[in-house]
Protein backbone atom coordinates (compact mmCIF):
# COMPACT_ATOMS: atom_id res chain seq x y z
CA UNK A 1 0.00 0.00 0.00
CA UNK A 2 2.75 2.47 0.94
CA UNK A 3 4.65 1.72 -2.24
CA UNK A 4 1.55 2.33 -4.33
CA UNK A 5 0.75 5.58 -2.53
CA UNK A 6 4.08 7.11 -3.47
CA UNK A 7 2.92 7.15 -7.07
CA UNK A 8 -0.51 8.63 -6.42
CA UNK A 9 -1.21 12.30 -6.93
CA UNK A 10 -3.89 12.46 -4.25
CA UNK A 11 -1.48 11.52 -1.48
CA UNK A 12 0.62 14.55 -2.33
CA UNK A 13 -2.45 16.77 -2.19
CA UNK A 14 -3.39 15.99 1.41
CA UNK A 15 -1.63 15.66 4.75
CA UNK A 16 -4.86 14.74 6.48
CA UNK A 17 -5.71 11.44 4.76
CA UNK A 18 -3.35 8.51 4.14
CA UNK A 19 -3.79 5.15 2.40
CA UNK A 20 -3.22 3.42 5.74
CA UNK A 21 -6.13 5.37 7.24
CA UNK A 22 -8.41 4.31 4.41
CA UNK A 23 -7.37 0.68 4.89
CA UNK A 24 -8.19 0.99 8.60
CA UNK A 25 -11.62 2.44 7.78
CA UNK A 26 -12.28 -0.39 5.36
CA UNK A 27 -11.35 -2.94 8.04
CA UNK A 28 -14.14 -1.62 10.26
CA UNK A 29 -16.65 -3.37 8.03
CA UNK A 30 -17.33 -6.88 9.34
CA UNK A 31 -17.40 -9.39 6.51
CA UNK A 32 -16.95 -13.12 6.21
CA UNK A 33 -15.97 -12.82 2.56
CA UNK A 34 -12.94 -11.63 0.65
CA UNK A 35 -14.57 -9.79 -2.26
CA UNK A 36 -13.86 -6.10 -2.48
CA UNK A 37 -14.92 -3.06 -4.50
CA UNK A 38 -12.40 -0.50 -5.69
CA UNK A 39 -13.07 3.12 -4.84
CA UNK A 40 -11.45 5.90 -6.85
CA UNK A 41 -10.83 9.61 -6.56
CA UNK A 42 -12.87 11.25 -9.36
CA UNK A 43 -10.72 14.38 -9.49
CA UNK A 44 -7.83 12.28 -10.81
CA UNK A 45 -9.53 8.98 -11.63
CA UNK A 46 -6.98 7.29 -9.40
CA UNK A 47 -7.49 4.41 -6.98
CA UNK A 48 -8.29 5.60 -3.48
CA UNK A 49 -8.76 2.27 -1.72
CA UNK A 50 -11.13 -0.65 -1.55
CA UNK A 51 -14.05 -1.76 0.59
CA UNK A 52 -15.66 -5.13 1.33
CA UNK A 53 -18.46 -6.23 -0.97
CA UNK A 54 -20.73 -7.40 1.85
CA UNK A 55 -22.99 -10.40 1.33
CA UNK A 56 -26.55 -10.85 2.52
CA UNK A 57 -25.20 -12.79 5.51
CA UNK A 58 -22.86 -9.89 6.39
CA UNK A 59 -25.83 -7.51 6.35
CA UNK A 60 -27.87 -9.86 8.52
CA UNK A 61 -24.96 -9.98 10.98
CA UNK A 62 -24.71 -6.19 11.11
CA UNK A 63 -28.43 -5.85 11.83
CA UNK A 64 -28.19 -8.56 14.51
CA UNK A 65 -25.35 -6.67 16.24
CA UNK A 66 -27.33 -3.43 15.98
CA UNK A 67 -30.40 -5.08 17.48
CA UNK A 68 -28.38 -6.45 20.40
CA UNK A 69 -26.70 -3.10 21.06
CA UNK A 70 -29.94 -1.20 20.76
CA UNK A 71 -31.54 -2.44 24.02
CA UNK A 72 -28.94 -0.75 26.22
CA UNK A 73 -28.93 2.39 24.04
CA UNK A 74 -32.74 2.70 24.25
CA UNK A 75 -32.79 2.43 28.03
CA UNK A 76 -30.36 5.33 28.40
CA UNK A 77 -32.00 8.73 28.97
CA UNK A 78 -32.48 11.01 25.97
CA UNK A 79 -30.11 13.48 27.60
CA UNK A 80 -27.46 10.77 27.78
CA UNK A 81 -27.86 9.86 24.12
CA UNK A 82 -27.89 13.54 23.14
CA UNK A 83 -24.61 14.07 25.04
CA UNK A 84 -22.94 11.44 22.81
CA UNK A 85 -24.34 13.20 19.73
CA UNK A 86 -23.02 16.50 21.05
CA UNK A 87 -19.51 15.11 21.44
CA UNK A 88 -19.82 13.62 17.96
CA UNK A 89 -20.66 17.07 16.52
CA UNK A 90 -17.63 18.56 18.31
CA UNK A 91 -15.38 15.85 16.87
CA UNK A 92 -16.73 16.46 13.35
CA UNK A 93 -15.81 20.14 13.71
CA UNK A 94 -12.39 19.35 15.23
CA UNK A 95 -11.51 16.83 12.49
CA UNK A 96 -12.89 18.97 9.70
CA UNK A 97 -9.67 19.07 7.68
CA UNK A 98 -9.53 15.29 7.48
CA UNK A 99 -13.25 15.04 6.69
CA UNK A 100 -13.16 17.79 4.06
CA UNK A 101 -10.15 16.23 2.33
CA UNK A 102 -11.76 12.82 2.40
CA UNK A 103 -15.04 14.18 1.11
CA UNK A 104 -13.29 15.96 -1.74
CA UNK A 105 -11.22 12.90 -2.58
CA UNK A 106 -14.25 10.61 -2.67
CA UNK A 107 -16.57 12.90 -4.60
CA UNK A 108 -14.35 15.33 -6.52
CA UNK A 109 -16.50 18.22 -5.27
CA UNK A 110 -15.21 21.74 -4.70
CA UNK A 111 -13.95 22.60 -1.19
CA UNK A 112 -16.69 25.19 -0.66
CA UNK A 113 -19.39 22.60 -1.42
CA UNK A 114 -17.71 20.16 0.95
CA UNK A 115 -17.60 22.84 3.67
CA UNK A 116 -21.30 23.63 3.14
CA UNK A 117 -21.98 19.93 3.55
CA UNK A 118 -19.97 19.60 6.74
CA UNK A 119 -21.83 22.52 8.37
CA UNK A 120 -24.94 20.42 8.16
CA UNK A 121 -23.70 17.98 10.83
CA UNK A 122 -23.48 20.32 13.85
CA UNK A 123 -26.73 22.01 12.71
CA UNK A 124 -28.62 18.71 12.81
CA UNK A 125 -26.96 17.55 16.02
CA UNK A 126 -27.84 20.76 17.88
CA UNK A 127 -31.38 20.79 16.55
CA UNK A 128 -32.24 17.19 17.44
CA UNK A 129 -30.50 17.54 20.80
CA UNK A 130 -32.88 20.43 21.54
CA UNK A 131 -36.14 18.82 20.39
CA UNK A 132 -35.28 15.18 21.22
CA UNK A 133 -36.62 15.10 24.80
CA UNK A 134 -39.97 16.59 23.79
CA UNK A 135 -40.27 14.39 20.70
CA UNK A 136 -39.95 11.14 22.66
CA UNK A 137 -41.89 12.25 25.78
CA UNK A 138 -45.18 10.45 26.35
CA UNK A 139 -48.29 12.62 26.35
CA UNK A 140 -51.86 12.66 27.57
CA UNK A 141 -54.63 12.50 24.98
CA UNK A 142 -58.39 12.86 25.35
CA UNK A 143 -59.94 9.74 26.94
CA UNK A 144 -63.00 7.93 25.52
CA UNK A 145 -65.24 9.11 28.39
CA UNK A 146 -63.84 12.25 29.97
CA UNK A 147 -63.41 11.68 33.68
CA UNK A 148 -64.10 7.95 33.44
CA UNK A 149 -61.16 6.97 31.23
CA UNK A 150 -57.75 8.34 30.34
CA UNK A 151 -55.44 7.92 27.35
CA UNK A 152 -51.65 8.23 27.17
CA UNK A 153 -49.44 7.93 24.11
CA UNK A 154 -45.82 6.82 24.38
CA UNK A 155 -43.26 7.14 21.59
CA UNK A 156 -40.95 4.17 21.40
CA UNK A 157 -38.02 3.83 19.01
CA UNK A 158 -38.95 1.57 16.09
CA UNK A 159 -35.82 -0.57 16.61
CA UNK A 160 -33.11 -0.73 13.95
CA UNK A 161 -33.23 1.94 11.25
CA UNK A 162 -31.65 1.21 7.87
CA UNK A 163 -30.16 4.16 6.00
CA UNK A 164 -29.28 3.99 2.31
CA UNK A 165 -27.48 7.07 1.06
CA UNK A 166 -26.23 8.35 -2.31
CA UNK A 167 -22.80 9.53 -3.41
CA UNK A 168 -23.55 13.22 -3.97
CA UNK A 169 -23.67 14.35 -0.29
CA UNK A 170 -22.27 11.30 1.51
CA UNK A 171 -21.52 13.13 4.74
CA UNK A 172 -24.60 15.31 5.22
CA UNK A 173 -27.13 12.79 4.00
CA UNK A 174 -25.86 9.99 6.24
CA UNK A 175 -25.94 12.22 9.29
CA UNK A 176 -29.17 14.12 8.57
CA UNK A 177 -31.03 10.84 8.84
CA UNK A 178 -28.88 9.05 11.43
CA UNK A 179 -28.91 11.71 14.16
CA UNK A 180 -32.67 11.83 14.84
CA UNK A 181 -32.83 8.02 14.67
CA UNK A 182 -30.07 7.71 17.29
CA UNK A 183 -31.47 10.42 19.59
CA UNK A 184 -34.82 8.63 19.46
CA UNK A 185 -33.11 5.49 20.83
CA UNK A 186 -32.76 3.44 17.66
CA UNK A 187 -29.66 1.71 16.38
CA UNK A 188 -28.76 2.43 12.75
CA UNK A 189 -27.19 0.42 9.95
CA UNK A 190 -25.90 2.69 7.20
CA UNK A 191 -25.28 1.59 3.65
CA UNK A 192 -23.34 4.32 1.85
CA UNK A 193 -22.99 4.40 -1.91
CA UNK A 194 -20.17 2.14 -3.08
CA UNK A 195 -18.45 5.14 -4.71
CA UNK A 196 -18.31 7.11 -1.44
CA UNK A 197 -17.97 4.76 1.54
CA UNK A 198 -15.02 6.26 3.43
CA UNK A 199 -16.71 9.37 4.79
CA UNK A 200 -19.50 7.20 6.21
CA UNK A 201 -16.92 4.92 7.85
CA UNK A 202 -15.06 7.95 9.24
CA UNK A 203 -18.33 9.21 10.75
CA UNK A 204 -18.99 5.84 12.39
CA UNK A 205 -15.46 5.98 13.86
CA UNK A 206 -16.09 9.46 15.27
CA UNK A 207 -19.41 8.30 16.74
CA UNK A 208 -17.56 5.50 18.58
CA UNK A 209 -14.90 7.97 19.75
CA UNK A 210 -17.67 10.21 21.06
CA UNK A 211 -18.83 7.36 23.32
CA UNK A 212 -21.37 5.72 21.02
CA UNK A 213 -21.69 2.06 22.07
CA UNK A 214 -20.41 -0.67 19.76
CA UNK A 215 -23.07 -1.89 17.35
CA UNK A 216 -25.34 1.15 17.61
CA UNK A 217 -23.95 2.71 14.39
CA UNK A 218 -23.06 -0.08 11.96
CA UNK A 219 -21.88 0.47 8.38
CA UNK A 220 -22.26 -2.13 5.63
CA UNK A 221 -20.60 -1.61 2.26
CA UNK A 222 -21.13 -3.21 -1.12
CA UNK A 223 -23.25 -3.31 -4.23
CA UNK A 224 -26.58 -1.52 -3.90
CA UNK A 225 -28.66 -4.30 -5.38
CA UNK A 226 -27.18 -6.88 -2.97
CA UNK A 227 -26.79 -4.95 0.27
CA UNK A 228 -29.87 -2.70 -0.15
CA UNK A 229 -32.53 -5.43 -0.41
CA UNK A 230 -30.85 -7.53 2.31
CA UNK A 231 -30.94 -4.53 4.63
CA UNK A 232 -34.61 -3.81 3.94
CA UNK A 233 -35.42 -7.45 4.79
CA UNK A 234 -34.06 -7.16 8.33
CA UNK A 235 -34.60 -3.63 9.66
CA UNK A 236 -37.65 -1.80 11.05
CA UNK A 237 -37.65 1.43 9.02
CA UNK A 238 -35.80 2.29 5.84
CA UNK A 239 -34.73 5.88 5.18
CA UNK A 240 -33.62 5.96 1.56
CA UNK A 241 -32.05 8.80 -0.41
CA UNK A 242 -31.36 8.29 -4.10
CA UNK A 243 -32.96 8.09 -7.50
CA UNK A 244 -36.68 7.80 -8.10
CA UNK A 245 -36.17 4.50 -9.90
CA UNK A 246 -34.38 2.82 -6.99
CA UNK A 247 -36.78 4.51 -4.58
CA UNK A 248 -39.69 2.66 -6.17
CA UNK A 249 -37.89 -0.70 -5.71
CA UNK A 250 -37.14 0.20 -2.08
CA UNK A 251 -40.79 1.15 -1.45
CA UNK A 252 -42.02 -2.12 -2.96
CA UNK A 253 -39.75 -4.20 -0.78
CA UNK A 254 -40.58 -2.19 2.33
CA UNK A 255 -44.28 -2.62 1.51
CA UNK A 256 -43.83 -6.37 1.17
CA UNK A 257 -42.09 -6.48 4.55
CA UNK A 258 -44.72 -4.16 6.08
CA UNK A 259 -42.15 -1.71 7.35
CA UNK A 260 -42.37 2.04 7.02
CA UNK A 261 -40.10 3.92 4.65
CA UNK A 262 -39.09 7.49 3.95
CA UNK A 263 -37.88 8.22 0.42
CA UNK A 264 -35.92 11.32 -0.60
CA UNK A 265 -35.72 11.06 -4.37
CA UNK A 266 -34.84 13.01 -7.50
CA UNK A 267 -36.10 16.32 -8.84
CA UNK A 268 -36.14 18.55 -11.89
CA UNK A 269 -36.32 21.75 -9.96
CA UNK A 270 -37.77 24.96 -11.43
CA UNK A 271 -36.60 28.48 -10.64
CA UNK A 272 -38.79 31.50 -11.43
CA UNK A 273 -37.53 35.07 -11.90
CA UNK A 274 -40.49 37.47 -11.62
CA UNK A 275 -40.71 40.86 -13.36
CA UNK A 276 -39.85 42.84 -10.18
CA UNK A 277 -36.64 40.91 -9.37
CA UNK A 278 -33.32 42.70 -9.08
CA UNK A 279 -31.46 41.32 -12.08
CA UNK A 280 -27.92 41.48 -10.68
CA UNK A 281 -28.85 39.96 -7.31
CA UNK A 282 -30.87 37.22 -8.97
CA UNK A 283 -28.13 36.40 -11.50
CA UNK A 284 -25.55 36.00 -8.71
CA UNK A 285 -27.89 34.00 -6.44
CA UNK A 286 -29.10 31.73 -9.21
CA UNK A 287 -25.49 30.64 -9.86
CA UNK A 288 -25.39 28.97 -6.45
CA UNK A 289 -28.85 27.48 -7.05
CA UNK A 290 -27.71 25.78 -10.27
CA UNK A 291 -24.03 24.94 -9.98
CA UNK A 292 -23.39 23.95 -6.34
CA UNK A 293 -21.73 20.54 -6.29
CA UNK A 294 -21.45 20.81 -10.10
CA UNK A 295 -25.24 20.53 -10.22
CA UNK A 296 -25.17 17.08 -8.58
CA UNK A 297 -27.50 18.33 -5.90
CA UNK A 298 -31.04 17.03 -5.62
CA UNK A 299 -32.24 20.58 -4.83
CA UNK A 300 -30.38 22.28 -7.71
CA UNK A 301 -32.36 24.35 -10.21
CA UNK A 302 -32.36 22.84 -13.71
CA UNK A 303 -35.16 24.90 -15.35
CA UNK A 304 -35.21 28.70 -15.13
CA UNK A 305 -38.31 30.65 -16.19
CA UNK A 306 -37.74 34.40 -16.53
CA UNK A 307 -40.39 37.06 -17.04
CA UNK A 308 -39.86 38.24 -20.61
CA UNK A 309 -39.69 41.91 -19.53
CA UNK A 310 -36.28 41.24 -17.97
CA UNK A 311 -35.24 38.12 -19.87
CA UNK A 312 -32.42 39.74 -21.84
CA UNK A 313 -30.73 41.64 -18.99
CA UNK A 314 -31.06 38.59 -16.72
CA UNK A 315 -29.72 36.25 -19.42
CA UNK A 316 -26.71 38.48 -20.05
CA UNK A 317 -25.88 38.93 -16.37
CA UNK A 318 -26.35 35.21 -15.63
CA UNK A 319 -24.30 34.06 -18.61
CA UNK A 320 -21.50 36.49 -17.68
CA UNK A 321 -21.51 35.26 -14.10
CA UNK A 322 -21.51 31.61 -15.25
CA UNK A 323 -18.53 32.20 -17.50
CA UNK A 324 -16.72 33.68 -14.49
CA UNK A 325 -16.98 30.47 -12.44
CA UNK A 326 -13.75 28.57 -11.82
CA UNK A 327 -13.70 24.82 -12.38
CA UNK A 328 -11.04 23.02 -10.36
CA UNK A 329 -10.23 19.93 -8.35
CA UNK A 330 -7.69 21.15 -5.78
CA UNK A 331 -8.17 20.57 -2.08
CA UNK A 332 -8.52 24.29 -1.35
CA UNK A 333 -11.16 26.99 -1.52
CA UNK A 334 -10.12 28.46 -4.88
CA UNK A 335 -12.57 26.72 -7.22
CA UNK A 336 -16.30 27.25 -7.52
CA UNK A 337 -17.18 24.03 -9.30
CA UNK A 338 -15.54 20.63 -8.94
CA UNK A 339 -15.62 17.36 -10.84
CA UNK A 340 -18.52 15.09 -11.67
CA UNK A 341 -18.50 11.78 -9.83
CA UNK A 342 -17.51 9.49 -12.71
CA UNK A 343 -17.54 8.78 -16.44
CA UNK A 344 -21.17 7.58 -16.40
CA UNK A 345 -22.34 10.89 -14.94
CA UNK A 346 -20.22 12.83 -17.44
CA UNK A 347 -21.73 10.82 -20.31
CA UNK A 348 -25.24 11.47 -19.02
CA UNK A 349 -24.59 15.22 -18.93
CA UNK A 350 -23.04 15.21 -22.40
CA UNK A 351 -25.90 13.15 -23.81
CA UNK A 352 -28.53 15.51 -22.40
CA UNK A 353 -26.73 18.55 -23.80
CA UNK A 354 -26.13 16.92 -27.22
CA UNK A 355 -29.78 15.92 -27.54
CA UNK A 356 -30.90 19.44 -26.52
CA UNK A 357 -28.65 20.94 -29.23
CA UNK A 358 -29.95 18.48 -31.85
CA UNK A 359 -33.50 19.55 -31.03
CA UNK A 360 -32.79 23.28 -31.34
CA UNK A 361 -31.09 24.48 -28.14
CA UNK A 362 -28.44 27.20 -28.14
CA UNK A 363 -25.45 26.98 -25.80
CA UNK A 364 -25.01 30.37 -24.09
CA UNK A 365 -22.18 29.30 -21.78
CA UNK A 366 -20.10 26.16 -21.24
CA UNK A 367 -21.12 22.97 -23.01
CA UNK A 368 -17.71 21.26 -22.97
CA UNK A 369 -15.96 18.64 -20.88
CA UNK A 370 -12.69 19.83 -19.33
CA UNK A 371 -10.15 16.97 -19.30
CA UNK A 372 -7.43 19.58 -18.82
CA UNK A 373 -8.89 20.24 -15.34
CA UNK A 374 -9.98 16.72 -14.41
CA UNK A 375 -11.10 13.56 -16.24
CA UNK A 376 -14.77 14.05 -15.34
CA UNK A 377 -14.97 17.86 -15.23
CA UNK A 378 -17.65 19.66 -17.23
CA UNK A 379 -18.17 23.37 -17.68
CA UNK A 380 -21.11 25.13 -16.03
CA UNK A 381 -23.54 25.27 -18.93
CA UNK A 382 -26.48 27.53 -19.80
CA UNK A 383 -28.87 26.54 -22.59
CA UNK A 384 -31.60 28.57 -24.29
CA UNK A 385 -34.31 27.64 -26.83
CA UNK A 386 -34.64 24.18 -25.28
CA UNK A 387 -37.44 22.03 -26.69
CA UNK A 388 -39.86 21.44 -23.79
CA UNK A 389 -39.89 17.72 -24.70
CA UNK A 390 -36.07 17.39 -24.65
CA UNK A 391 -34.68 15.10 -21.94
CA UNK A 392 -32.83 18.00 -20.34
CA UNK A 393 -36.17 19.78 -19.83
CA UNK A 394 -38.17 16.79 -18.57
CA UNK A 395 -35.68 14.64 -16.65
CA UNK A 396 -33.13 15.22 -13.94
CA UNK A 397 -29.70 15.82 -15.55
CA UNK A 398 -27.86 16.01 -12.21
CA UNK A 399 -25.00 18.02 -13.64
CA UNK A 400 -23.94 21.65 -14.21
CA UNK A 401 -26.57 22.32 -16.87
CA UNK A 402 -29.52 24.70 -16.75
CA UNK A 403 -32.02 25.92 -19.33
CA UNK A 404 -33.35 29.48 -19.62
CA UNK A 405 -36.88 30.12 -20.91
CA UNK A 406 -38.75 33.44 -21.15
CA UNK A 407 -42.38 33.44 -19.95
CA UNK A 408 -45.04 36.15 -20.52
CA UNK A 409 -46.16 36.55 -16.90
CA UNK A 410 -46.39 35.17 -13.38
CA UNK A 411 -49.20 32.73 -14.21
CA UNK A 412 -47.23 31.25 -17.10
CA UNK A 413 -44.15 30.91 -14.88
CA UNK A 414 -46.15 29.01 -12.26
CA UNK A 415 -47.72 26.77 -14.90
CA UNK A 416 -44.31 25.95 -16.40
CA UNK A 417 -42.81 25.32 -12.96
CA UNK A 418 -45.60 22.86 -12.14
CA UNK A 419 -45.30 21.02 -15.44
CA UNK A 420 -43.27 18.11 -14.03
CA UNK A 421 -43.95 14.81 -12.27
CA UNK A 422 -41.29 15.80 -9.71
CA UNK A 423 -41.73 18.25 -6.83
CA UNK A 424 -38.64 18.46 -4.64
CA UNK A 425 -37.48 22.08 -4.54
CA UNK A 426 -38.34 25.31 -6.33
CA UNK A 427 -37.14 28.88 -6.10
CA UNK A 428 -38.80 32.27 -6.71
CA UNK A 429 -36.91 35.54 -7.22
CA UNK A 430 -38.79 38.81 -6.69
CA UNK A 431 -38.50 42.32 -5.25
CA UNK A 432 -41.44 41.58 -2.93
CA UNK A 433 -41.16 38.83 -0.33
CA UNK A 434 -44.96 38.77 0.10
CA UNK A 435 -45.43 38.21 -3.59
CA UNK A 436 -42.71 35.57 -3.50
CA UNK A 437 -44.54 33.68 -0.75
CA UNK A 438 -47.86 33.97 -2.63
CA UNK A 439 -46.26 32.50 -5.76
CA UNK A 440 -44.50 29.86 -3.62
CA UNK A 441 -47.91 28.75 -2.29
CA UNK A 442 -48.95 27.91 -5.86
CA UNK A 443 -45.88 25.87 -6.78
CA UNK A 444 -46.30 22.13 -6.27
CA UNK A 445 -43.09 21.29 -4.46
CA UNK A 446 -42.04 19.96 -1.05
CA UNK A 447 -39.86 23.06 -0.54
CA UNK A 448 -39.92 26.48 -2.16
CA UNK A 449 -37.27 29.11 -1.41
CA UNK A 450 -37.90 32.82 -1.99
CA UNK A 451 -34.88 34.89 -3.10
CA UNK A 452 -32.59 31.94 -2.45
CA UNK A 453 -31.86 28.71 -4.30
CA UNK A 454 -32.02 26.02 -1.59
CA UNK A 455 -30.10 27.00 1.54
CA UNK A 456 -33.00 28.93 3.12
CA UNK A 457 -35.00 25.71 3.00
CA UNK A 458 -32.35 23.06 3.60
CA UNK A 459 -30.67 24.85 6.51
CA UNK A 460 -34.02 25.53 8.24
CA UNK A 461 -33.63 22.20 10.06
CA UNK A 462 -36.78 22.89 12.10
CA UNK A 463 -38.80 22.60 8.87
CA UNK A 464 -39.72 19.34 7.11
CA UNK A 465 -37.84 18.61 3.91
CA UNK A 466 -38.90 16.20 1.21
CA UNK A 467 -40.64 15.80 -2.09
CA UNK A 468 -44.10 15.44 -3.57
CA UNK A 469 -44.97 13.34 -6.64
CA UNK A 470 -42.02 11.40 -8.04
CA UNK A 471 -39.67 13.18 -5.61
CA UNK A 472 -40.52 11.00 -2.65
CA UNK A 473 -42.45 10.11 0.45
CA UNK A 474 -42.02 11.32 4.02
CA UNK A 475 -39.83 14.09 5.38
CA UNK A 476 -36.41 14.56 6.94
CA UNK A 477 -35.61 17.49 9.29
CA UNK A 478 -38.01 19.07 11.77
CA UNK A 479 -40.17 17.15 14.25
CA UNK A 480 -41.31 15.06 11.25
CA UNK A 481 -37.72 13.87 10.79
CA UNK A 482 -37.69 12.17 14.21
CA UNK A 483 -41.38 11.15 14.33
CA UNK A 484 -40.79 8.69 11.46
CA UNK A 485 -38.44 6.70 13.69
CA UNK A 486 -40.90 6.44 16.59
CA UNK A 487 -43.72 3.99 17.11
CA UNK A 488 -46.64 5.70 18.89
CA UNK A 489 -48.37 3.39 21.38
CA UNK A 490 -51.64 4.15 23.10
CA UNK A 491 -52.55 3.09 26.63
CA UNK A 492 -56.23 3.59 27.51
CA UNK A 493 -57.22 3.19 31.18
CA UNK A 494 -60.68 2.92 32.68
CA UNK A 495 -61.24 4.44 36.12
CA UNK A 496 -64.73 2.90 36.43
CA UNK A 497 -64.18 -0.76 35.62
CA UNK A 498 -65.10 -2.47 32.37
CA UNK A 499 -66.78 -0.27 29.77
CA UNK A 500 -69.47 -1.17 27.26
CA UNK A 501 -72.91 -2.65 27.64
CA UNK A 502 -72.66 -5.80 29.78
CA UNK A 503 -73.47 -9.07 28.07
CA UNK A 504 -76.66 -10.65 29.30
CA UNK A 505 -78.40 -7.24 29.60
CA UNK A 506 -80.99 -8.49 27.11
CA UNK A 507 -83.58 -5.93 25.98
CA UNK A 508 -82.21 -3.38 28.48
CA UNK A 509 -79.22 -3.01 26.17
CA UNK A 510 -81.54 -1.44 23.56
CA UNK A 511 -82.35 1.36 26.01
CA UNK A 512 -78.74 1.77 26.97
CA UNK A 513 -77.72 2.17 23.30
CA UNK A 514 -80.68 4.52 22.67
CA UNK A 515 -79.50 6.62 25.63
CA UNK A 516 -76.00 6.81 24.15
CA UNK A 517 -77.27 7.77 20.66
CA UNK A 518 -79.38 10.55 22.18
CA UNK A 519 -76.60 11.84 24.40
CA UNK A 520 -74.24 11.94 21.41
CA UNK A 521 -76.84 13.71 19.24
CA UNK A 522 -77.50 16.29 21.98
CA UNK A 523 -73.76 16.87 22.39
CA UNK A 524 -73.34 17.48 18.66
CA UNK A 525 -76.28 19.92 18.54
CA UNK A 526 -74.91 21.79 21.55
CA UNK A 527 -71.48 22.13 19.89
CA UNK A 528 -73.06 23.42 16.65
CA UNK A 529 -75.12 25.96 18.63
CA UNK A 530 -72.06 27.15 20.61
CA UNK A 531 -70.09 27.58 17.33
Ligand code: NAD
Nearest residue numbers: 165166192193224225228229242243246264265266267298
Ligand atom coordinates in the same frame (compact mmCIF):
# COMPACT_ATOMS: atom_id res chain seq x y z
P1 NAD B 1 -29.23 5.48 -6.72
O1 NAD B 1 -30.68 5.28 -6.48
O2 NAD B 1 -28.61 4.81 -7.87
O3 NAD B 1 -28.38 5.02 -5.44
C1 NAD B 1 -28.67 5.48 -4.15
C2 NAD B 1 -28.32 4.40 -3.14
O4 NAD B 1 -29.13 3.26 -3.35
C3 NAD B 1 -26.88 3.92 -3.23
O5 NAD B 1 -26.36 3.70 -1.94
C4 NAD B 1 -27.01 2.60 -3.98
O6 NAD B 1 -25.97 1.70 -3.73
C5 NAD B 1 -28.32 2.10 -3.41
N1 NAD B 1 -29.01 1.09 -4.23
C6 NAD B 1 -28.81 0.78 -5.53
N2 NAD B 1 -29.64 -0.21 -5.90
C7 NAD B 1 -30.40 -0.51 -4.84
C8 NAD B 1 -31.46 -1.43 -4.61
N3 NAD B 1 -31.91 -2.25 -5.56
N4 NAD B 1 -32.03 -1.46 -3.38
C9 NAD B 1 -31.60 -0.63 -2.41
N5 NAD B 1 -30.60 0.25 -2.56
C10 NAD B 1 -30.00 0.32 -3.76
O7 NAD B 1 -29.03 7.05 -6.76
P2 NAD B 1 -27.72 7.85 -7.21
O8 NAD B 1 -27.75 7.99 -8.67
O9 NAD B 1 -26.54 7.27 -6.58
O10 NAD B 1 -27.98 9.26 -6.51
C11 NAD B 1 -28.43 10.35 -7.20
C12 NAD B 1 -29.94 10.47 -7.05
O11 NAD B 1 -30.26 10.71 -5.69
C13 NAD B 1 -30.48 11.65 -7.82
O12 NAD B 1 -31.68 11.28 -8.44
C14 NAD B 1 -30.73 12.68 -6.74
O13 NAD B 1 -31.71 13.64 -7.05
C15 NAD B 1 -31.15 11.81 -5.60
N6 NAD B 1 -30.97 12.52 -4.31
C16 NAD B 1 -32.08 12.93 -3.64
C17 NAD B 1 -31.93 13.66 -2.46
C18 NAD B 1 -33.13 14.16 -1.67
O14 NAD B 1 -32.95 14.58 -0.55
N7 NAD B 1 -34.33 14.11 -2.23
C19 NAD B 1 -30.65 13.95 -1.98
C20 NAD B 1 -29.55 13.53 -2.73
C21 NAD B 1 -29.72 12.80 -3.89
